[in-house]
Amino acid sequence: MSNADTVSTDILIIGGGPSGLATSIHLADTLKQKGLNHRILLIEKGSSIGSHILSGAVIKTDVFKSLLPDVDFTEIPFNAKVVTDSTVLLSENGSFKLPFHVPYMSNAGNYTASLGQVCRFLAKKPKRKVWKFILDSQLMKFCIKMVKLLVQKPLIPV
């Protein structure tokens, strides 16, 4: 493999979904706090962040406060706040609203959002430029090949 085909990193995160993005942000913050300058590379197989994410979601927001403590909450692209829940039975002939709602299924206080939009926000937001994305599919194919090679011939003995 020539040098031109090599991308070096200390930490490789595969997938730019909520988990990969949150991991990158948290890791970048932690490394910064510790004064470490490790490279973090996040690769995503979609043509852009969010493009392979299922669209709808009801989201618990607490985690965003701990993940992005400096970010103004209203900047996060949530849609409506859930104010009430109801359970509706659907049938071929119509619907029937139950007179109660299972408490543990309550979403009151959570927010509806497009998870793709939230991911795009997470990808753009950090000032922490220690991480990058590889979105180009050709490069992606190459990276997958490279990861496979590394797995077959690990540089660090395991």
Ligand SMILES: Cc1cc2nc3c(=O)[nH]c(=O)nc-3n(C[C@H](O)[C@H](O)[C@H](O)COP(=O)(O)OP(=O)(O)OC[C@H]3O[C@@H](n4cnc5c(N)ncnc54)[C@H](O)[C@@H]3O)c2cc1C
């Ligand atoms: C129908 C449905 C409804 C849901 N509703 C809700 C909800 O209302 N509220 C809620 O909180 N959760 C909901 N969830 C769950 C939520 O979508 C997941 O918990 C969340 O998306 C998981 O995030 P993730 O980053 O682990 O994985 P994913 O969201 O699956 O993201 C994985 C990312 O990795 C990329 N990827 C995969 N393989 C590779 C590879 N080999 N190389 C590079 N990139 C790769 C994908 O393109 C994708 O971008 C729902 C899930 C489903 C299926």
